[in-house]
Amino acid sequence: MKKSLLVNLALIAVVLGLAVWFAxxxxxxxxxxxxxxxxxxxxxxxxxxxxxxNQAMDRLVEVLDRRVNGLGVSEPVIQRxxxxxxxxxxPGVKDTEEAIKVIGKTALLEFRLLKSDGSLGDxxxxxxxxxxxxxxxxxxxxxxxxxELTTKGAKIFADITKKNIGKQLAITLDGAQQTAPTIQSEIxxxxxxxxxxxxxxxxxxxxxxxxxxxxxxxxxxxxxxxVGATLGEESIQASYKAGIVALILIAIFMVVWxxxxxxxxxxxxxxxxxIAFGTLNFIDSTLTLPGIAGFILSVGMAVDANVxxxxxxxxxxxxGNSILAALDAGFKxxxxxxxxxxxxxxxxxxxxxxxxxxxxxGFAVTLTIGxxxxxxxxxxxxxxxxxxxxxxxxxxxxxxxxxxR
Amino acid sequence: MNLKIIKNTKIWFTISITxxxxxxxxxxxxxxxxxxxxxxxxxxxxxxxxxxxxxxxxKDLKDMSAKYKELESKKIQISEGNVVLIRTNAFEEAxxxxxxxxxxxxxxxxxxxxxxxxxxxxxxxxxxxxxxxxLIGSLLIVLYIxxxxxxxxxxxxxxxxxxxxxxxVGAIALLGxxxxxxxxxxxxxxxxxxxxxxxxxxxxxxxxIKKKSKKNIGDLIDDSINQVFTRSINTSVTTLLAILAVLxxxxxxxxxxxxxxxIGILSGTYSSIFVASPIVNLLEKKxxx
Numbered sequence: 080m081k082k083s084l085l086v087n088l089a090l091i092a093v094v095l096g097l098a099v100w101f102a103x104x105x106x107x108x109x110x111x112x113x114x115x116x117x118x119x120x121x122x123x124x125x126x127x128x129x130x131x132x133n134q135a136m137d138r139l140v141e142v143l144d145r146r147v148n149g150l151g152v153s154e155p156v157i158q159r160x161x162x163x164x165x166x167x168x169x170p171g172v173k174d175t176e177e178a179i180k181v182i183g184k185t186a187l188l189e190f191r192l193l194k195s196d197g198s199l200g201d202x203x204x205x206x207x208x209x210x211x212x213x214x215x216x217x218x219x220x221x222x223x224x225x226x227e228l229t230t231k232g233a234k235i236f237a238d239i240t241k242k243n244i245g246k247q248l249a250i251t252l253d254g255a256q257q258t259a260p261t262i263q264s265e266i267x268x269x270x271x272x273x274x275x276x277x278x279x280x281x282x283x284x285x286x287x288x289x290x291x292x293x294x295x296x297x298x299x300x301x302x303x304x305x306v307g308a309t310l311g312e313e314s315i316q317a318s319y320k321a322g323i324v325a326l327i328l329i330a331i332f333m334v335v336w337x338x339x340x341x342x343x344x345x346x347x348x349x350x351x352x353x354i355a356f357g358t359l360n361f362i363d364s365t366l367t368l369p370g371i372a373g374f375i376l377s378v379g380m381a382v383d384a385n386v387x388x389x390x391x392x393x394x395x396x397x398x399g400n401s402i403l404a405a406l407d408a409g410f411k412x413x414x415x416x417x418x419x420x421x422x423x424x425x426x427x428x429x430x431x432x433x434x435x436x437x438x439x440x441g442f443a444v445t446l447t448i449g450x451x452x453x454x455x456x457x458x459x460x461x462x463x464x465x466x467x468x469x470x471x472x473x474x475x476x477x478x479x480x481x482x483x484r
Numbered sequence: 485m486n487l488k489i490i491k492n493t494k495i496w497f498t499i500s501i502t503x504x505x506x507x508x509x510x511x512x513x514x515x516x517x518x519x520x521x522x523x524x525x526x527x528x529x530x531x532x533x534x535x536x537x538x539x540x541x542x543k544d545l546k547d548m549s550a551k552y553k554e555l556e557s558k559k560i561q562i563s564e565g566n567v568v569l570i571r572t573n574a575f576e577e578a579x580x581x582x583x584x585x586x587x588x589x590x591x592x593x594x595x596x597x598x599x600x601x602x603x604x605x606x607x608x609x610x611x612x613x614x615x616x617x618x619l620i621g622s623l624l625i626v627l628y629i630x631x632x633x634x635x636x637x638x639x640x641x642x643x644x645x646x647x648x649x650x651x652x653v654g655a656i657a658l659l660g661x662x663x664x665x666x667x668x669x670x671x672x673x674x675x676x677x678x679x680x681x682x683x684x685x686x687x688x689x690x691x692x693i694k695k696k697s698k699k700n701i702g703d704l705i706d707d708s709i710n711q712v713f714t715r716s717i718n719t720s721v722t723t724l725l726a727i728l729a730v731l732x733x734x735x736x737x738x739x740x741x742x743x744x745x746x747i748g749i750l751s752g753t754y755s756s757i758f759v760a761s762p763i764v765n766l767l768e769k770k771x772x773x
Contacts, residue, residue, distance in 0.1 A: 112737075120606065175599075179577055300577065301603040309531070310597040317733050325729035329722050336718065369666045372730055372738055376673065376745070379726030380680075383719045387684060390715040416687035419632055420680040426624050427676035431669065434617045436610075442669045446676075 084470075087463040094455070095350060098357030107360055108154065109170065110367030110441060113315050115308035116152075116170040117178045123163040123296045131163050131296050138295045140165055146181055149287060164301070175305035183300050188226075188289060190239070193247040193259050203239050208232025210269075212289035214282045217274065222282040224273040226289065233269025241265040252285065318371040325375050326352070329382060337389045339479040340465060344385040347461045351381050355452040359445060370441040377449025384421075384457030388413040389480075396482040402469060410462055417457065421450050489709050489757065490702040490765050496758035503751075504647055507654025514657050519571075519664040522611060524604030526554065526575040528584075529597040532566040536591060541568065544590050552583050567597065574601055614668045618649075621672065625679055633686055636767035641682045643763055644755035648678045652748040656740065666741040674748030677723070681716060682756040688712045689764065701768045705761050713757070720753040 111118050123131040123139060140157055143165060147155045156168040172178045188206030191199045208229045215225040228236055239248070240262050249259040250273050257275045277285070330348065333341035355374065359366070392409035400408065428450070431443035468474065477483070489496070520527050541560050549555035552575075559571040575583065580599070588594065622642060629638040652674055656663060688708035699707070727749065731742045 175596075176577075176581060183577060299603075300601070301606050302601060303577070304600045305596070305598065307595060307597045309595060310529070314737070318730075321729045321733035324733060325726040328725040328729065332718075332722060332725060368738065369669055369741065372666075372741065373669075373673075375726050375730055376723065379723035380677070380719075382722045383680075386715050386718045386722070390712070390718075394711070412691075415691075416684045419687060420683040423625055423628060423679040423683060424676040426628060427621055427672050427679075430617050430621045430624070431672050434613050434620075435669070436613075436665070439665055439669045442666075446673070 081470075084463060084466055087459060088467070091350070091460055091463060094354060098354040100357070101361040102353060102357040105360065108363060108365045109311075109315075110365045110370065111168060111170050111304065111306050111311075112368045113311045113366060114170045115175075115306045115311040116168070116172045117175045117182075118169075118302070118304040119167045119179060119182055119300060120160070120302040121165045121167065121182070121298045122301045123165075123298050126297045129296045135295045136163065136165070139298070142294055143167060143182060150178055150181060152178075165298075173308070175307070179300075179303055179305070183298070184294075187252065187254070187294065187297075189251045189254075190236070191249050191251065192239075192243060193249050199249055199251070199256070204228075204232060204235050206289065207295065208235065209289060212286045214279070214286050215272065217272075221274070222277050222279045223275075224277070224282055224286050224289070226271055226273065228269035230269075233267070236269050236271075237265055237267045314368055318368065318375075322371070322375050322378075325378055329378060333382060333385070336481065337385075338481045339468070339474070340385075340389045340392065340461075340481075343461055343464045343468065344382060344389070346464060347385065347456045348378065348381060350460050351452050351456040352378070354456065355445075355448050358448050358452065362444075362448075364444045364448075365441055366445075367441040369439065370445045373442040373445040374449060377446055377453060380424075381449060381453035381456070384413075384417045384453055385461055387416055388457060388461065393480060393482050396477045396480055402475060402477065402480070403466075406462075406465060406469070410458070414458065417454065421454055424450055487710055487713065488706060490706050490762060493762040493765070496762060500647055500755070500759050503654075504650050507650040507652075507657075510654040510657040511650070514660075516653070516657050517660050517662045518607075519662040520600060520602045520607070521664040522607045524574050524602050524607045525557075526572050526580065526602075527598070527600045528568075528570045528572075529599070530568050530570070530594040531597050532568060532592060532594045534592050535566050536562065536568060538562055541570075541591065544587075545570070548583070548586060548590075551586070552579065554579065554583070568594075574603060610665065610668070614671070617668070617672060618675070621675055625675075629679075629683070629686075633690055636764055636771075637686050637690075639767060640760040640763040641679055641686070644682050644752075644760035645675060645678045647755045647759055648674055648748050648751040651751045652744050655747045656744055659743065661740040661743065663740055666738065667744060670741045670744040670748070673745060674752060677745075677749055678752035678755065681719070681752050682760045684715065684719075685709060685712055685756045685761055686764070689761070701772075702765055705765050709757050709761055716753055716757060720749055723749055 123136060125131050129135065136159060140159060143157050147157060147167065147169065150169065150172065152169045152172055154170055156166070158166050160166050167182055169178055188209060189202050190204040191202055194200050208231055210227045210229050210232070212224055212226045214222055217223050244262050244264060247259045247261050249256050251257060252273075257273050260274075326348070330345040333344045333348075335341070337344065355377070364370075388409055391413045392405055395405035395408045396402070425447060428443045428447040432440055432447070435443055538560060541562075545555055545558055545560070549558075554573040554575045557573050561569040563569065580601075584596070622645065625645075626638040626642055629641050649671060652671065656667070685708065688711055689705055692704050692708050724746070727742055727746050730738060731746065
């Protein structure tokens with residue numbers, strides 16, 4: 080009996096130690112609603128020139144990754160969602176509008192011949208074959224964008240220029256004509272310039288975009304969400320307060336109603352908080368506003384298992400059983416109810432996780448971990464602490480359990 | 485404690501049916517106030533330096549709607565601290581910047597707290613996903629309860645669950661709160677809570693049936709409910725304390741979410757005892773005949 084108690088104590092110590100370690104190992108990852116930042120859902124769309132396929136999507140993610148790196152965000156998330164969607168999350172970005180622009184810019188570079196009526200002909204070459212771009216200046220000191228093509232691109236470019244001497248070759252960015260120089264002679268090296276009335280800044284931005292890569296397919300922004308830092312700060316403060324108040328209210332209620340076991344449950348609740356928080360941090364989940372609500376809610380539900388056990392314990396005591404016998408019987412009989420009721424809630428959180436997006440997923444994760452941690456603390460931690468207390472202080476009076484007889 | 489639940493089944497059912505019918509009517513007649521997550525659109529949350537008047541904002545935005553077609557459908561709401569919420573049709577990125585600049589010129593400086601834009605497609609998908617989640621969730625729960633208990637318990641639990649959902653949705657329709665993604669999380673949490681609470685009651689009934697006491701099923705269910713009654717109340721109290729804390733300090737953005745939970749949990753506690761258990765009794769008696 081005493082041996083198993085010690086084993087359990089050791090188990091709790093290890094779990095708690097790990098939880099504390101994970102809880103403080105690294106800062107918590109805060110969601111956009113708490114930290115401020117940008118959330119964008121992009122959808123790739125088929126065009127005549129470029130159909131959406133798996134490869135194009137992989138490249139799209141790659142290109143977005145490079146562009147985001149240029150923004151200097153500390154913990155960006157760029158992930159594919161389904162067949163043709165990409166989710167980009169940039170927490171902590173200050174200039175949210177600029178970030179959205181950089182992400183959404185297609186920077187689609189195209190070369191087409193100008194027809195005699197001035198309209199654009201078919202696309203002959205695209206930015207896919209672009210090796211690099213940079214800013215240079217013409218003889219008058221006006222900024223222009225220099226570009227260099229890949230070997231394959233250079234070959235095509237040479238071929239085009241060879242066949243079309245005397246015609247105008249239009250260079251378009253995102254469908255807008257930038258420049259249309261007349262082809263004087265074959266250009267073999269695959270180098271050229273895009274001129275236009277750019278400011279130095281504009282030219283730099285354009286070069287960066289071209290370097291980061293043109294998006295391989297046309298994309299549409301289905302959803303954009305931006306949160307300023309002020310709102311995030313306020314939300315953190317508010318949820319912090321709410322969490323503390325919830326904990327205190329529940330702790331008071333438990334002591335008033337259940338006396339000694341209530342006090343133990345409060346202690347267990349504290350341990351629950353550390354374990355749940357440590358686990359969340361360990362799996363690197365992102366804390367969002369609904370997530371915090373889920374966490375606070377799970378505190379309320381966490382004591383449920385304890386309430387079930389303590390009510391059973393009281394019943395056993397009223398029947399005249401000794402405290403230790405009542406304790407064992409109470410825990411044993413409560414187990415089935417706790418198990419079945421929590422499994423059904425876990426079924427719900429699993430569905431929430433599978434079908435939910437963003438914040439709902441976060442909510443599901445925190446609620447799941449809350450439920451698992453609460454089962455552990457109620458069944459193992461409360462029991463061990465309660466038994467330890469009873470042994471240590473040789474408690475025999477059922478009044479400490481709120482039972483008169 | 486000695487509550488006579490089963491004997492008064494008619495009373496509980498009358499209360500429940502009235503509330504459910506009211507909920508359904510509200511849902512069908514008044515409908516839900518869908519936010520941009522469902523309908524698509526743009527939502528601006530702006531914090532003005534100086535205080536602004538709703539009438540001024542209304543007038544100016546109306547004037548601007550000639551230039552910005554997105555403003556044709558709009559909804560303005562002012563909350564404390566000069567914070568203004570404006571809901572419009574979906575703005576394109578470039579157009580949005582122009583609008584904000586124009587608006588600043590008219591109304592004075594503001595800080596952009598939040599701008600959300602959701603396409604209409606996403607909203608439609610969200611509705612489907614929500615309905616799917618509900619259906620799959622209910623199905624899995626029926627399956628689990630049938631395995632762990634019996635089919636009639638599953639029927640009782642699901643009826644109680646629908647009862648809670650309809651009442652919660654009806655209440656939100658009545659209050660006219662705007663619903664967005666977190667509302668779905670709230671609805672599914674009610675689902676979880678309602679079942680959770682019902683199962684604890686069922687667990688006691690299951691245990692008492694196993695003891696094979698001579699009593700008839702109605703008395704047995706009454707006994708079981710009385711045995712777990714304190715627990716039911718105490719658990720709702722602790723959960724409600726947590727919710728109350730979030731409601732008071734959590735800020736406006738979680739208002740719909742938390743209110744739905746509040747009502748769902750009250751209803752969930754009621755239905756476990758006064759709806760789910762009597763239904764099990766009725767089905768049991770029907771089978772016995």
